[in-house]
Amino acid sequence: MLISIFLYTWVDALIDITTxxxxxxxxxxxxxxKKQNAPLKYLSYLLWVATLVEIAAYFLAQxxxxxxxxxxxxxxIEFALLGWMYQLYLYRFYPKYLIPVIIVVFTFLSILNSIFxxxxxxxxxYARALENLLLIVFALSFFYKLLKELKVKYxxxxxxxxxxxxxxxxxxxxxxxxxxxxFLVKRLALNTQMWIIHAFLNIVHNIFYAIGLWLSRENSE
Amino acid sequence: MAQSGELGxxxxxxxxxxxxxxxxxxxxxxFVVYQRRLLAQQEKLQEVQTQQQKAxxxxxxxxxxxxxxxxxxxxHDEVGANLSTINLFTKSLEKFIEPTTKASxxxxxxxxxxxxxxxxxxxxxxxxxxxxxxxxxxIDAIGELCERINQTDELTVKFESQTPKERLPVAxxxxxxxxxxxLFNNTLKHAQASEIQLFVHYxxxxxxxxxxxxxxxxxxxxxxxSKDSTQGLGLKNLESRAQMLQATLSYHCPPDGGTQVxxxxxxxxxx
Numbered sequence: 001m002l003i004s005i006f007l008y009t010w011v012d013a014l015i016d017i018t019t020x021x022x023x024x025x026x027x028x029x030x031x032x033x034k035k036q037n038a039p040l041k042y043l044s045y046l047l048w049v050a051t052l053v054e055i056a057a058y059f060l061a062q063x064x065x066x067x068x069x070x071x072x073x074x075x076x077i078e079f080a081l082l083g084w085m086y087q088l089y090l091y092r093f094y095p096k097y098l099i100p101v102i103i104v105v106f107t108f109l110s111i112l113n114s115i116f117x118x119x120x121x122x123x124x125x126y127a128r129a130l131e132n133l134l135l136i137v138f139a140l141s142f143f144y145k146l147l148k149e150l151k152v153k154y155x156x157x158x159x160x161x162x163x164x165x166x167x168x169x170x171x172x173x174x175x176x177x178x179x180x181x182x183f184l185v186k187r188l189a190l191n192t193q194m195w196i197i198h199a200f201l202n203i204v205h206n207i208f209y210a211i212g213l214w215l216s217r218e219n220s221e
Numbered sequence: 222m223a224q225s226g227e228l229g230x231x232x233x234x235x236x237x238x239x240x241x242x243x244x245x246x247x248x249x250x251x252f253v254v255y256q257r258r259l260l261a262q263q264e265k266l267q268e269v270q271t272q273q274q275k276a277x278x279x280x281x282x283x284x285x286x287x288x289x290x291x292x293x294x295x296x297h298d299e300v301g302a303n304l305s306t307i308n309l310f311t312k313s314l315e316k317f318i319e320p321t322t323k324a325s326x327x328x329x330x331x332x333x334x335x336x337x338x339x340x341x342x343x344x345x346x347x348x349x350x351x352x353x354x355x356x357x358x359x360i361d362a363i364g365e366l367c368e369r370i371n372q373t374d375e376l377t378v379k380f381e382s383q384t385p386k387e388r389l390p391v392a393x394x395x396x397x398x399x400x401x402x403x404l405f406n407n408t409l410k411h412a413q414a415s416e417i418q419l420f421v422h423y424x425x426x427x428x429x430x431x432x433x434x435x436x437x438x439x440x441x442x443x444x445x446x447s448k449d450s451t452q453g454l455g456l457k458n459l460e461s462r463a464q465m466l467q468a469t470l471s472y473h474c475p476p477d478g479g480t481q482v483x484x485x486x487x488x489x490x491x492x
Contacts, residue, residue: 143249143252146256147252147255147259150256150259150260150263152256153260155253155256155257165249168245168249169242169246172242172244172245173238173241174238175237175241176233176237176241177234177238183230190230190231193231194231194234197238
């Protein structure tokens with residue numbers, strides 16, 4: 001009993017932290033918006049959308065209104081914005097129309113999924129898992145491009161290095177959690193554990209975004 | 222039964238997640254390490270290439286000097302000797318020829334030709350191997366060069382130097398002399414100038430040479446990027462000679478005409 005109360009409070013705190021962890025990079029994005037190059041601006045848009053969605057989700061949850069539909073929409077927006085950020089970095093290295101086509105196809109599939117397959121009240125695990133896989137591929141492709149071009153001397157000073165690393169860690173770590181989210185939602189204990197892991201991953205990835213955005217203040221790109 | 226099924230799935234998720242995370246970490250680590258290594262390799266390669274180029278350039282300049290020395294020596298030994306002998310014979314011939322005859326006229330013409338040949342050979346020899354440089358130092362050698370050009374009446378040279386009569390290492394003096402020689406040649410060939418101003422100041426640490434003509438100037442950028450290998454070569458030669466002195470050479474052609482070349486070295490000479 002005691003342990004479970006303690007766990008609950010601790011988890012509660014963690015959930016608050018993870019929800020607000022989007023605020024830090026979003027704020028930085030706001031402050032440093034002018035100094036960012038085009039790809040980073042798309043990340044900024046994403047961060048602001050994410051913050052809004054988190055706030056909306058919180059209020060909906062407080063008022064006992066189901067907030068899963070938000071997720072269906074958010075997944076599409078997240079992938080489109082991050083995908084476009086990658087497109088701006090990769091369009092010279094890879095076929096020019098590849099990423100835009102992928103974004104369009106993904107959006108289409110995701111909408112189909114939300115309407116017909118995994119209705120709006122359930123987790124859209126197929127869409128999320130696909131999104132994760134695609135973003136992992138984009139992140140790896142970006143690393144590959146960096147290795148091939150070998151233009152950068154001090155990687156750790158480049159914003160995009162941190163952002164890319166954050167994306168790789170988060171989307172690969174949460175892949176399995178997302179795949180099984182519909183399964184997990186019915187089993188409280190396991191669900192809590194998994195979402196604790198996800199919370200940590202989320203915090204880490206937002207910190208990486210923040211580091212990346214902080215570095216963009218020197219306009220090193 | 223449902224319990225163990227659940228645990229099974231839970232474990233699978235956990236293993237999957239940890240697995241993916243480890244993979245991600247491994248990729249990032251690999252990437253960072255590999256990238257650094259590749260960059261270091263690339264830099265080393267470039268360094269080697271630059272060194273090679275430098276060595277090649279110096280070798281070519283050195284062989285140029287050797288050639289010049291050889292030619293000057295041959296000129297002096299063979300041609301010079303023969304000219305002296307011809308001169309002697311001509312003087313002896315004078316005794317046997319009546320003045321105011323056709324033969325006497327031809328002899329006079331021959332004497333004039335010999336004199337001018339001797340002058341030419343001397344001039345060429347001096348250009349190739351300035352003996353004054355070795356014996357009296359750079360300033361005197363430059364002074365002599367300026368005198369010679371002044372005498373041609375093609376343009377006037379104003380030479381100013383502010384140096385105590387110290388001497389630089391022989392190789393440096395020769396290099397600097399060649400640079401100045403080349404600058405004079407360029408101006409004489411291309412600039413259509415009427416006046417040159419030359420200012421030379423040096424000590425063992427600092428070097429300042431300013432060469433200015435009032436000619437037509439030239440477009441440095443086009444010359445340097447020219448596809449014709451011979452065109453940019455003269456400039457490159459000058460720059461690399463300056464490099465050998467640990468000095469920098471810069472051009473300036475103001476829009477109202479003229480060319481100014483600055484050769485500067487500040488600070489300690491590093492051997």
